[in-house]
Amino acid sequence: MKPVWIVDDDKSIRWVLEKTLAREQLPFKSFASASEALSQLDAGAEPPQVLVSDIRMPGESGLDLLKQVKTRFPSLPVIIMTAYSDLDSAVAAFQGGAFEYLPKPFDVDQALELIRRAIDESAHQVGASGDVSLVPEILGQAPAMQEVFRAIGRLSQSSATVMITGESGSGKELVAHAVHRHSPRSDKPFIAINTAAIPRDLLESELFGHERGAFTGAAAQRRGRFEQAEGGTLFLDEIGDMPAELQTRLLRVLSDGNYYRVGGHSPIKANVRIIAATHQNLEARVKENLFREDLFHRLNVIRVRLPSLRERREDIPILARHFLQKSAHDLGVEAKRFSEAALRHLSSLDFPGNVRQLENICHWLTVMAPGQQVDLADLPAELRDQAPQSALPDWESGLALEVDRLLAEGGGQVHEKLIDCFERVLILRALAHTGGRRIEAAQALGIGRNTITRKIQDLGLDAARPDEAEQATG
Helix, strand or coil: CCCCEEECCCHHHHHHHHHHHHHHCCCEEEECCHHHHHHHHHHHHCCEEEEEEEECCCCCCCHHHHHHHHHHHCCEEEEEEEEECCCHHHHHHHCCCCEEECCCCCCCCHHHHHCHHHHHHCCCCCCCCCCCCCCCEEEEECHHHHHHHHHHHHHHHHHCEEECCCCCCCCHHHHHHHHHCCCCCCCCCCEEEEECCCCCHHHHHHHHHHHCCEEEEECCCCCCHHHHHHCEEEEECHHHHCHHHHHHHHHHHHHHEEEECCCCCCEEEEEEEEEEEECCCHHHHCCCCCCCCHHHHHHEEEEEEEHHHHHCCCCCHHHHHHHHHHHHHHHCCCCCEEEEHHHHHHHHCCCCHHHHHHHHHHHHHHHHHHCCEEEECCCCCHHCCCCCCCCCCCCHHHHHHHHHHHHHHCCCCHHHHHHHHHHHHHHHHHHHHCCCCCCHHHHHHCCCCCHHHHHHHHHHCCCCCCCHHHCCCC
């Protein structure tokens, strides 16, 4: 069996993957740079079974390596790793022909499963990488956002119809722009229309255009959004609010590829990619006869679900800093910065308006906050007085705060300290529950008698009596 090649300038990452592959009896070779791996290939070495490479390294990048390897060995599965979890990294990897995209830090079992899948399956040959900017257009490190990045990357060589779902303000139009920008139609127009924002009587003309004299006030021929988007992408936002009669016309266009201007008699061929978006549950609207089922199935070819901001709280500090920078740039002023306390409070809020609400808050702070550092007291009163919302139980929230405190203090050993504390509380409470009887306490905890005896000794609990256990744990 040919080896798995690991390419990463981070020695610790190479070590973890080496140990994992060795444990699974999978052969491997490791390289500290892309040039080392390419030199092996130049010297006539047999290509690997799977190539796992970091994306950013000194010298040639993982994308450079990906491009050269795919040129020589188009079917070789390449897994791209990166600690920089942004859309463009994912899209560039997929456009370059990557088998999969693995954001750091990764779970070892997840990485192993991915490598095994790459070994078992044939790689898909896709087009060569385009010139992709390194400045991310969509930010996100949360797992839910990584799935969005992957979807956009997979769609980069397709013109399939896409349905984007997500709450208002979550960034659906931004995702639609990204799908278009990374598609074969990127050099053609991207035209957007919010079907909920245009009066019913005008929507048909907005979509399909009209001929001169088609109705009162139609003094000249007008091109509709379909015609304006010719060859490119038409983004239909809030499709769930489209009137029934327009749903019928849209279905006809999607079915036979032709449409008529209002008042027109000559069919016009539609060459556009449709991306639709909604914050509503279209399946429920279909059941309520508010949305055509046949149109739903025409639009729901590939669905991309955009998570709400409360589902990706770990991204709030990244987004907040970005929006402060953006607002400062737009206003031509010096960028402000958040204090850690302000960021922690923002990260605890629900943000019903999602990313749009956070962006507006950052713009308000750029204008209204008195100093260069934005503290908790500088936040708008409605946010400052809002009780933090947490999906975690109270004890987990307290644990999270303790982790933050220990990390801020530095000194390391955070894991060991908290594990010892956790086990101490578990054992003391179990002993209090059983009146100090260790065997019963072990059974209640689901651990062995020898295990509880050893932990009692290691944690210095030998002298603890039931009453002391009760006192120690409240």
